[in-house]
Amino acid sequence: MKNTNEVINGLIVNMFNNLLVIEKNSLAATEHKDLTMTEWHVLEQIGLTRKTMTEVANQLKITVGTLTTTINRLVKKDYVTRNQAVDDRRFVYIELTRKGQLAFKEHELFHKNMVKSVVDKLDESDNEVLINSIDKLTQFFKQQYKDQIIP
Amino acid sequence: MKNTNEVINGLIVNMFNNLLVIEKNSLAATEHKDLTMTEWHVLEQIGLTRKTMTEVANQLKITVGTLTTTINRLVKKDYVTRNQAVDDRRFVYIELTRKGQLAFKEHELFHKNMVKSVVDKLDESDNEVLINSIDKLTQFFKQQYKDQIIP
DNA sequence: AATAATGCTTTGATACTCAAAGTATTATTT
DNA sequence: AAATAATACTTTGAGTATCAAAGCATTATT
Numbered sequence: 001m002k003n004t005n006e007v008i009n010g011l012i013v014n015m016f017n018n019l020l021v022i023e024k025n026s027l028a029a030t031e032h033k034d035l036t037m038t039e040w041h042v043l044e045q046i047g048l049t050r051k052t053m054t055e056v057a058n059q060l061k062i063t064v065g066t067l068t069t070t071i072n073r074l075v076k077k078d079y080v081t082r083n084q085a086v087d088d089r090r091f092v093y094i095e096l097t098r099k100g101q102l103a104f105k106e107h108e109l110f111h112k113n114m115v116k117s118v119v120d121k122l123d124e125s126d127n128e129v130l131i132n133s134i135d136k137l138t139q140f141f142k143q144q145y146k147d148q149i150i151p
Numbered sequence: 152m153k154n155t156n157e158v159i160n161g162l163i164v165n166m167f168n169n170l171l172v173i174e175k176n177s178l179a180a181t182e183h184k185d186l187t188m189t190e191w192h193v194l195e196q197i198g199l200t201r202k203t204m205t206e207v208a209n210q211l212k213i214t215v216g217t218l219t220t221t222i223n224r225l226v227k228k229d230y231v232t233r234n235q236a237v238d239d240r241r242f243v244y245i246e247l248t249r250k251g252q253l254a255f256k257e258h259e260l261f262h263k264n265m266v267k268s269v270v271d272k273l274d275e276s277d278n279e280v281l282i283n284s285i286d287k288l289t290q291f292f293k294q295q296y297k298d299q300i301i302p
Numbered sequence: 303a304a305t306a307a308t309g310c311t312t313t314g315a316t317a318c319t320c321a322a323a324g325t326a327t328t329a330t331t332t
Numbered sequence: 333a334a335a336t337a338a339t340a341c342t343t344t345g346a347g348t349a350t351c352a353a354a355g356c357a358t359t360a361t362t
Binding site: 005009012014015016018019020111117119121126127129135136138139 | 163
């Protein structure tokens with residue numbers, strides 16, 4: 001089955017090379033043209049409930065210091081609010097503004113369309129295989145680098 | 152099938168957030184610790200035959216100018232050679248040195264292991280579904296942004 | 303011979319990233 | 333209660349990554 005492996009590997013590499021560019025162009029066609037891809041992904045991780053800096057940084061696998069600078073910009077652009085927690089003032093809560101929520105929903109739509117384009121063309125048992133396969137990939141990662149993965 | 156879509160989307164996003172970090176750590180464990188991820192991916196695209204600057208830049212979806220600076224560094228680190236084409240001196244051929252080829256094979260190994268971990272656990276018809284699914288994703292990209300995709 | 307087109311490099315600017323040092327706050331130890 | 337440690341975040345310094353636009357050779361077209 002050497003050939004199968006190579007085909008799958010080629011497709012995965014190709015997919016990864018393309019996805020970011022595609023996503024970027026797709027999102028640039030929305031009203032929120034002032035967002036970089038990093039900023040889009042930060043908005044995606046914050047989601048519709050407030051989060052702490054560390055939570056979001058862990059999910060994105062970046063340092064909190066890096067996130068700080070991105071949040072600075074997102075606050076300036078009015079996509080995010082930043083508030084110190086009242087119960088423990090070491091924590092900072094970041095939360096989407098209304099504008100941020102609108103952007104979030106556009107990003108969500110891109111992903112939904114992407115997945116829909118795949119799933120619609122497969123029958124139910126095929127979907128199970130797909131889920132299973134992606135899950136196997138994730139497990140491959142976890143197995144080799146347990147301590148670095150946030151589940 | 153709303154739920155299926157959400158599961159698949161979640162897995163994909165998670166996979167993308169993880170992959171680069173995982174790959175980075177895996178490759179940092181090799182002898183070639185002086186390579187950045189961008190540099191690894193350039194080596195991957197050059198492969199075992201010589202390529203022109205434009206070829207590689209197109210595959211990676213970066214500008215030729217960006218590639219120039221990366222190649223500068225890879226030449227300095229002795230992973231790549233750069234030679235003007237004799238038949239048409241506008242072209243520049245880039246090619247892996249022996250050291251570059253060794254690195255290339257290590258990168259290849261990472262990908263092979265990754266795919267193997269998935270494929271080994273699926274039977275033959277499942278593999279077809281997986282290929283089919285990834286292919287659908289690629290088609291989704293192509294369909295919406297035809298002019299930007301290099302096939 | 304002049305002009306256009308092509309392939310690459312350079313330049314200037316911004317974004318992204320990390321590690322390490324610094325600040326403020328809370329928890330633990332003595 | 334005071335000193336120390338731990339935690340959450342920000343700032344700083346430095347290198348990498350990226351692009352658009354301008355520039356340089358070389359080749360193709362007019």
